[in-house]
Amino acid sequence: MARRSDHTREELKDLILASATKIIEKEGFSALTARKIASDIGYTPGTLYNVFQSMDGLTLALNGITLEKLLPVLAQSKEVNKDKAPEEIMKAMAREYRDFATTNRERWLMMFKHEISDEEEIPEWFRGKIALLFQPLEDVLKDHFTFSSDAKRQIAARFLWASIHGIYFLHETGKLPLLDGEDVCENMTDALIENCVKGLRK
């Protein structure tokens, strides 16, 4: 067959991404193969390469969607808790982040396990989404703390974010088991936030 025109290029792209999502959620991201997607949507592997440059490109597109799903979660969490004390807002945001990672475990893991091929550069549209990721936390800092410069505040937002992520990531991947026990991850994150907030208040 050829030129079936069952679907436009755009429809095909959506089909592929939807199928990939399904596979990831059902079988984990390491089960995502070109052949599996193709057979799932009733095409052959070659067709995927008409739509995406490579499996790497497909992965990048999936990661972009993951980021887009995550952004409003954090923004809303900040909005909902805006009248609480800053440490409570941050704790809530961290909890939302962990919930998101748990609910969308394989998508989330894929973002960080995916290797960047030697300096293939993260595209600009992707960097843009990442910048937005830190915004809610930066806003909290802007509302409740004073910094000697914008740069200092940006640094604070990012080390907080990286720390919160780092704790959960190590805990969840199990590569460096931190501590056993119920809620130990939440306890660690809350302790981190409490101490940092005290520090930021001087």
Place this chain on the structure above:
Amino acid sequence: MARRSDHTREELKDLILASATKIIEKEGFSALTARKIASDIGYTPGTLYNVFQSMDGLTLALNGITLEKLLPVLAQSKEVNKDKAPEEIMKAMAREYRDFATTNRERWLMMFKHEISDEEEIPEWFRGKIALLFQPLEDVLKDHFTFSSDAKRQIAARFLWASIHGIYFLHETGKLPLLDGEDVCENMTDALIENCVKGLRK
């Protein structure tokens, strides 16, 4: 050929690990394949499976060696700086960690990129090494701060460690570019430590 007895089982194991190390350092950990190791040491792939259960087992052994190289680095850093203020000791330890990760980049990356196959359990000897990893930091906390319980101190040591690692890991893998600029990673880590130390002092 068979039973060449060129090398004992132990020698073979060392040969394999040495060759693997060489390959990783020269070509990156994603270039590590059974065939490449085998041809490098003058054997065939099958022989690797006499010594290791799988490539996964080989990777685990390599990661164990990486941990063993890292442990004394942190312990010594703590020892050398023991007369300084606690925040300075911690900053120095964090710096040593980053230096280690830079110097042994591919080994270090391999530890965290390697996926655990579905609940195949991290072996006990490996968990033991990991526990030692947090010891120097725990000692610093014990020497300079008071905690309401041992558990609280363990939590503090681990969230600090995970945070320091998290910052450097995100920065280095470039998956979530934090900020551009010289020494931005050191600045973030130092800021984290300063704020946490202030918090821990109540």
Place this chain on the structure above:
DNA sequence: CTAACAATTGAACAATGTTTAATTAATGTT
């Protein structure tokens, strides 16, 4: 109706980890 076009395929390639029967060097036995 025919010619140009382009989406899709199918088959192939190189590379991966892993398994297994066959080989053969070393050891043990008579």
Place this chain on the structure above:
DNA sequence: AACATTAATTAAACATTGTTCAATTGTTAG
């Protein structure tokens, strides 16, 4: 010393990957 046993090593095969590309065949234009 000759033979039998044992076990380390190999070669070849398998099932998978991602990826490429000439050939095919619907679709569209003239």
